[in-house]
Amino acid sequence: MRVCWMYHDIMDLYGDKGNMLVLSKRCKDRGIPFELDTCGIGEEKDLSSYDLLFFGGGADKEQLSLIPDLLSRKENIAKAIDEKTFVLLICGGYQMFGKYYVAADGSKIECLGFYDYRTETGAEGSRCIGNIVIDAQLDDLHTKMVGFENHGGQTVGVDHPLGKVLYGCGNSFDAGWEGFYDGKVLGTYLHGPLLPKNPKIADFVITKALQKKDPGFQMSDLQPLDDTLENSAREALFKRFEIEGDK
């Protein structure tokens, strides 16, 4: 499995690098070769050659500096998606696949526009901050996702949300829905980081990535791992928020 972490030195807020640790370990523990590459501003890379593209979240000001480079890669990213490269987007990365986002200072930043959703800024600098639990549906996988959200951006016009909010805000204050998923791209505001406490999502992402080279590969083909720690961490939070755990 070949992964490209886009703009890793800019888009790494709130421990997003933990997601790469999880993918790497869950592949290696199963004997699946795992290769992590990075792509910075100005670097020549054919993104369609990877099985997975990962974008994390960045600080407002720093994130701005990569926009021209990102837009110059638009065709290449579209080609990657067409050719079944799976895309995992967290927070800022999620916003950048929509039409535009409005930065905290009010300026409107044109984005890739692959989808119709767009991100306005929270009124008077308000932010959605706190623990979040959602009930997510990804293809045949139905699972709860748990994480921590911290975003001023209010994402609206999402036609394929990832899941229903059980605790927390989601795409915007009182949105009721969180993230985006259409079979090719998974976008979410969940930091935490996302994958350590959501092992099924990690395995789902690995499966989607492996399907690029092996379209028949199923999640059930993955060798089971001992997820005792992961499940205990989830249960502790479900208990705290009085949410029924996964059965």
Place this chain on the structure above:
Amino acid sequence: MQKLAILVTRLSSWVLSKMGRGGSMPGRLGIKIAPDCLNHLKFGGPVILVTGTNGKTSTANMVSDLMEEAGYKVVTNRKGDNLRVGITSTLLSHCSLSGRVKADAAVLEVDELNMKYIVPALPVTAIVVNNFFRDQLDRAGEMERIIDTIESVLPDYQGDLILNGNDPNVVRLAMAAPNARKIYFGAAKNASTVEHSAEAAEGKFCPKCGSRLEYDFYQYSHIGQFHCSSCDFATPKLDVCPDEIDLDAHTFRYDGHVYPMASDGLYSLYNCAAVLAAARSAGVDPKLAEKVFARAERPAGRNERFEKAGRDCILNLVKNPTGANEVMKVIEKDPAKKTIVIVLNDNAQDGRDISWIYDTVFEKLMDDSTEEIICTGTRAWDMALRIYYGGFTGKIRPEESMEAAVHEALQAPHVYAVATYTALLPTRNTIVKEMGL
């Protein structure tokens, strides 16, 4: 209303102190009665503020001691009550009914987000800024916002601005303060200086033009000698720059004189440099700081050692990746067999967001000398997961009860305990009890 505010604050402070308590309640009452009560206070001498992410309390306490050493009667919020209400409590309970503060100098530790209230309200003569790191991000949003709020009160500020010249995010404040006299402090290269660093999360881009920053060397995290790759933004000429830094002997030299370091580690040296720069700003003989550094109290949970009958336990506070990484380095240096207990809480003062544990290099703990890592606190399982995904091959033991975790850890002869803010005192108490001290 001003007199009433002072009266009520003084009275309630007095009552609380008779009950053996302190706190912010008196200041809260004072502000309620006269919202602008700070604006009308009269000061007879320097008003020095200390702010930044790490080291505020130590630095402010040392500046306060220095001023006392120089003969000033000082009013200070020594207990670290650094929000607007706490500062109001401190000042109003030390002033006459006419609003004259009964001291020759005020030294105040100020929370970064409260600078916007304090700077415009008081006749501030000097502001010391130590550093800016990611800290309690969920409370403040992003570090950028913290810096913005401080910058917003600087355009009219006419006092001294005492800045860490090795932190680009601190140096940028100078651009927002055209009327201030700038004094820069830093530190010379030493044994722990490195040319490359993977820890410099906050120093990647020039705050002036957005281009990439380049470093000649790093001291720790993003603290070091930097310059912009395309504009003139760079570490300025340092007015106070300790050299001949000996981290083992805990000494350094400044202006031809050798000083003891107040505590371990390079970040403590920067606190000392800030104090020397404050001395320069206030026109106080820097040599007076020698005594201050020598007797500086090592706060609880900063490499605090407990020892009995051949067993020992070393306790450290961690509150953000930068501070935590420094703690990891100290533990990594110890080759002896050890057990480690990590207490991770996610209460408001710890930061509700615990993702910082992934920005901290816990991998430094993961060598053969670490036999077991016990994870506890309100986020015991998250901590255990972090260690697991970090690739630790020794024993990982999650334990929801802190007392049980500390008890288990202390079965080993050599233990390191690492605790977040709200976990520190309970953990300390448990260690003292378990070891029978």
